[in-house]
Amino acid sequence: MARQTERHPLISEAPGTQRTVIFHRYGAGTPGKKAYIQAALHADETPAMAAAHHLLQKLEDADKKGLIKGEIVVVPYANPIGLDQFSSDVLLGRLHTGGEGNFNRSWYDLTEMTKDRLQGRLGKDAAENVDIIRSAMQEAINEVVPVSEFDSLRKLLVGEAAKADFVFDLHCDDDSLPYLYISSLNWPDCQDFAADFGSYAVMMAENSGGNSFDEVYTRPWAELGRLYPDHPIPQATMSMTVELRGRPDVSDEIGAKDATALFNFLVRRGLVEGSAPPLPKALCDATGTNACEIITSPGAGFVTYCLELGSVVKKGQQIATLIDPTAEDPTEARTPICAGTDGIFFTAKQHKAVKPGMVVAKVAGTVALKDGLLLED
Structure with a gap:
């Protein structure tokens, strides 16, 4: 046919x-x-x-x-x-x-x-x-x-x-x-x-x-x-x-x-x-979409990652660093970005320049974190 x-x-x-x-x-x-x-x-x-x-x-x-x-x-x-x-x-x-x-x-x-x-x-x-x-x-x-x-x-x-x-x-x-x-x-x-x-x-x-x-x-x-x-x-x-x-x-x-x-x-x-x-x-295994943590940038600058995709992370573990190139004191330009749940770090940002609220990582966890709209726009 x-x-x-x-x-x-x-x-x-x-x-x-x-x-x-x-x-x-x-x-x-x-x-x-x-x-x-x-x-x-x-x-x-x-x-x-x-x-x-x-x-x-x-x-x-x-x-x-x-x-x-x-x-x-x-x-x-x-x-x-x-x-x-x-x-x-x-x-x-x-x-x-x-x-x-x-x-x-x-x-x-x-x-x-x-x-x-x-x-x-x-x-x-x-x-x-x-x-x-x-x-x-x-x-x-x-x-x-x-x-x-x-x-x-x-x-x-x-x-x-x-x-x-x-x-x-x-x-x-x-x-x-x-x-x-x-x-x-x-x-x-x-x-x-x-x-x-x-x-x-x-x-x-x-x-x-x-x-x-x-x-x-x-x-x-x-x-x-x-x-x-x-x-x-x-x-x-x-x-x-x-x-x-x-x-x-x-x-x-x-x-x-x-x-x-x-x-x-x-x-x-x-x-x-x-x-x-x-x-x-x-x-x-399958986990709830409501257990996926969508991690956003706390400020403007660029991000670097300290873990590879696929890494198993614990709550509070650092995944990335936000670097502010405008910091007057360069020793205070680095802000750690950490996981808020245990899970798999599976998504990062391709282009590293970021603004506040931009998605920089996702962690697939097992504990429900949110209700309502579960996806980023």
């Missing part, structure tokens, strides 16, 4: 211009499971595009051999708006420069959009209820009327991903080891991918706040289950944000390695025929 490549135009916001998004679809119409994999919703996170590129090479080979047994949609770049946001040769793809904020925040609330449509439609069969809910989700999405280019991008991506059993949103951090954000509803079901991917941290929450893309597809099943307790509603979608190290970590070798982990997952779930290799030993 040949690959289908689709070009989806977005709303044009300037005369003579129109951006498009490409979907590569394998196994179109195949009964069974469906996977949706998108790269670089934060458009400056190039490792995601490298992983998608190498995954497509593997899927091309599998498709030619007739090994595709489910439907697999790969979006090699999910955000052409952000890809066009260069300033002085620097790509600024995390925030919408037109004022619509973080590209990975404020996505649809499919529970709210769907719940009233399910009145009188659900039954006693869990599998049938999944189909009914997915149909209701599509009805709601189809009724959205985009009024901006970004609105049309939201509708396009959610409309496709909401049909999938498995959703992978590929990202990266600044300077980082590989890690995952997942729903607590999907653990330990995704433990095999975490091990194969070599994740140094797996952070889970049912609702981390901010309506990030991956949670659009996991939250409704539990939330609708609580709204309709007399009807069996399983956790029908596994979705995760995959953080592919740091922005500079782009190479054919790394991209191929990450693509192999994704491909092995597709094999293990039966979307590609074959046998996956034995799983490596997991590097970590």
Whole structure:
């Protein structure tokens, strides 16, 4: 079954211009499971595009051999708006420069959009209820009327991903080891991918706040289950944000390695025929996203680090130093930056110049530290 490549135009916001998004679809119409994999919703996170590129090479080979047994949609770049946001040769793809904020925040609330449509439609069969809910989700999405280019991008991506059993949103951090954000509803079901991917941290929450893309597809099943307790509603979608190290970590070798982990997952779930290799030993267990300490700079200057990424730290242990080049007394220019929890130091800052409140490190701990919005913006 040949690959289908689709070009989806977005709303044009300037005369003579129109951006498009490409979907590569394998196994179109195949009964069974469906996977949706998108790269670089934060458009400056190039490792995601490298992983998608190498995954497509593997899927091309599998498709030619007739090994595709489910439907697999790969979006090699999910955000052409952000890809066009260069300033002085620097790509600024995390925030919408037109004022619509973080590209990975404020996505649809499919529970709210769907719940009233399910009145009188659900039954006693869990599998049938999944189909009914997915149909209701599509009805709601189809009724959205985009009024901006970004609105049309939201509708396009959610409309496709909401049909999938498995959703992978590929990202990266600044300077980082590989890690995952997942729903607590999907653990330990995704433990095999975490091990194969070599994740140094797996952070889970049912609702981390901010309506990030991956949670659009996991939250409704539990939330609708609580709204309709007399009807069996399983956790029908596994979705995760995959953080592919740091922005500079782009190479054919790394991209191929990450693509192999994704491909092995597709094999293990039966979307590609074959046998996956034995799983490596997991590097970590899952912990709550609310136990991840996001450490910010206490002032302006530049930072140096005294520990390597992957170091196990104790509360109060120094991770970095803030150096103030404007200090009148140079002997007082250094301020230690310390961990506030026990855990794994897994993210640092690539560019060392900082201002007050800028994120300089993350530590994946095990003790809850906060409530509400659990992610940095």
